[in-house]
Amino acid sequence: MLNKTPGVKKVKSITLKVGLLSLVDSDALKFALKIAAKSTPVEGAHINIILVKPRFSCRECGYEWTISQDSLNKLSEKFDLTPTLHLYPDIIVRFLKCPSCGSNDVEIIEGRGVILESIELDV
Numbered sequence: 619m620l621n622k623t624p625g626v627k628k629v630k631s632i633t634l635k636v637g638l639l640s641l642v643d644s645d646a647l648k649f650a651l652k653i654a655a656k657s658t659p660v661e662g663a664h665i666n667i668i669l670v671k672p673r674f675s676c677r678e679c680g681y682e683w684t685i686s687q688d689s690l691n692k693l694s695e696k697f698d699l700t701p702t703l704h705l706y707p708d709i710i711v712r713f714l715k716c717p718s719c720g721s722n723d724v725e726i727i728e729g730r731g732v733i734l735e736s737i738e739l740d741v
């Protein structure tokens with residue numbers, strides 16, 4: 619598709635936001651993207667990955683909080699969630715309680731999925 623964009627020779631870099639809740643291995647993702655990019659204008663592009671910590675909100679009291687990668691790993695191991703979280707990150711809310719009021723009516727604000735943040739082109 620880029621070959622058909624006038625003036626665009628090559629993709630210089632791609633920046634992706636990777637939500638930690640998705641348990642995506644950044645190195646594996648970069649490796650897969652480099653293979654997929656072969657013989658395309660994306661070949662050789664620098665791939666930047668920004669890891670996004672999970673952020674939650676309590677529907678009861680409005681409190682917002684994050685958890686560290688370490689806490690996420692511990693929670694995931696405790697409830698044996700690793701394969702499930704990878705495919706269905708939203709399930710994490712069933713295992714969380716609001717640190718402020720104790721409600722289990724919790725939603726994810728960010729920290730899941732892989733989002734294309736930006737593309738830098740060589741024109």
Ligand SMILES: [Zn+2]
Nearest residue numbers: 676679716719
């Ligand atoms: Zn709350």
